[in-house]
Amino acid sequence: MHYTFNWSFFFKSIGGKETYLTWLVTAWEWTLTISFFGFLVAFILGAIVGIFRTTNNKYLVTFGNIWTEIFRNIPLLVQIFLWYHVIPHFIPIINKAPRIVLVVMAIGLFTSSRVSENFKSGIQSLSIAQKHAGLALGLNTLQLYWYALLPQAIRIIIPTLTSEAMNIIKNSSVAFAISIAELTMFAMQAQEETARGIEIYLVVSVLYFISAFAVNLISQFIEHKIKIPNQTFVKQ
Amino acid sequence: MNLDFSFFTLNIISNFIIKGLLFSIKLTLVTLVCGLIIGTMIAMMRLSKFKILNYPALGYVVLIRSLPFVMVILWVFILIPLVIGKSIGSENSAYITYIVFESAFYSEIMRSGIQSVKKEQMQAGYAVGLTYFQSMRYIILPQAFRNMLPVILTQTIVLFQDTSLVYAIGAYDLLKGFEIVSKNFNRPVEAYLIAAVVYFIICFSLSYGVKLTQRKVQIAK
Structure with a gap:
């Protein structure tokens, strides 16, 4: 196997001031944009559905289970x-949405099923006494989740949420x-044009690696920031 | 809202869909068997106390797990012709990619499986005069495999879903079958709807099966 590396094409123009390098940077931005908003959708919906699945209301539980499956x-x-x-065939207004919205929704909903699993098991891993104590203090269901259960559950599931974000x-x-002109699309097209x-x-793989690594660092930072000293949440 | 499924006849199914489905299943099964074998070897390397075995295995797993699956598919697709000097086609390239990729994931599962078996079991193996490989083969691995069976099966369902990613190199899998039907009859709405239902039925029943196995494994403990 013999291969001579040649990086000069990155500065070749692809029209106007654009080069393969500027295209690459734009593609990276697309990847990060899709990932950021995809995670936002997944986190919000996954949290709601996951919470539904831990309630006593059998309709909410069934809804959450069907959603996840x-x-x-x-x-x-x-x-x-x-x-x-x-979906645009049934909801025509979606035809007007930019394609990136479709991808964000698809990735967000796909991942929401996994985030809901995380929230569910995070909440269920808390001692039942937490729930009883909250109810004894006179909290209603919303307050119980917001002030007692979720703050603890979210600290437990940060590691799994991190790996979902990297996913x-x-x-x-x-x-x-x-x-959509994100990194993989760039890789495929630029490969075809330049051979x-x-x-x-290599460059695209390194950028994926850096992105995932950055997510890992950010989440470690968050985990460290919101850590409660000497606290264990999981039931004994 | 007018959906028309009448084009979707038995003839279409046997001409376009079955071929893709068979490839998806074959890809899944071949990857499961080879991936498990290679994955187990990587897991044993990672648990070894020799750095020369340990580090390469760790590097392999970290590298594969940090790349998107589609990128690995593309990598193998251009690397193989470069290494062996001729193209091997997208189907064969897919087999290699999936084994390379999934080995890393199965190795992580088998690693925690091996670690879930008590250390004393290994020492008992040595005590009755078995070698390292014999104790692994007859004592540790069977238990590790049984403990991890539900996780292995769940990973295999994910693997079956991921076979749709061969789309990137144009191999003929289940999804490709539906794509061709959708283009031939210009009915993308119906074709992709059926595709989703078919994938759902397959994966849902498989994961239901996994739940049953899980119960059995737990009883056996």
Whole structure:
């Protein structure tokens, strides 16, 4: 195997002032944008659905279970095609939305099923006495969750939420399927145009690695910031 | 709102869908078997006290797990022709990619499986005169495998879902079958709807099966 690296094409113009390098930077921004908003959707919906599944209301529990099963058992790529081809047919207004919204929704809902599992098991890992103490103090259900259960549960599940956030960065690569100019799409197209696949894939892989690593650092920072000293939450 | 599923005949299914489904299943099973074997070896390397075995295995797992699956698919697809000098086609490339990728994940599962077996079991193996490999083969690994069976199966369902990613290199899998039908008949709404339902039914029943196995494993303990 013999391969000579050649990086000069990165400065080649692709029209106007744009070069492969500026295209790469834009593509990275797309990846980060999709991941950020995808995680936001996944976190909010996953938290709500996960909380539903821990309540005593059997309708909320069933709703949460169905939600989780649906979004967990259909491959992400198929879900993206559902948002792209099928859902606009039933809700025409979605046709007007930019394609990135479709990807954010697809990735967000897909991941929300996994986030809901995290929230559910986080809340259920708390001692039942926490719930009883809250109720004894006269908190209503919303207050109970907001002041007593969630602050503890969220600290427990930060590590698993972190790996979900890192998964989202990796999963955002599936957006190539509907031609969003994120990193993987850039890798495929630039590879075809320049035939310098190795260099391009190397750079793109390093950028994915850096992104995931940054997420890890941020979450460690958050975990450290909100840590309660000498506190164990899990039931004995 | 007018959906028309009439184009979706038995003929279409046997011509376009079955071929893709069979490839997806074959890819899943081949990856499961080879990935588990290689993954177990990597796990044993990672648990070894020799740094020369330990570090490469750790590096491999960290590297694979930090890359998006699609990128690994693309990497293998351009690297293989470069190394062996000829193209091997997207289907064969997919087999190699999936084994390379999933080995890293199965190795993490097997590692925690091996660690879930008590240390004394290994010492008991040595005490009755077994070698390291014999104690692994006859004492540790069977228990590790049984403890981890639900996790292995869950990972395999994820693997089956991920077979749809061969889309990136154009291999003919289940999703590709539906894509071709959708283009031939210009009915993307119906085709992708059915695709989603088919994937859902397969994965949902498999994960229900996993739940039953989980119960059995727990009883056996």
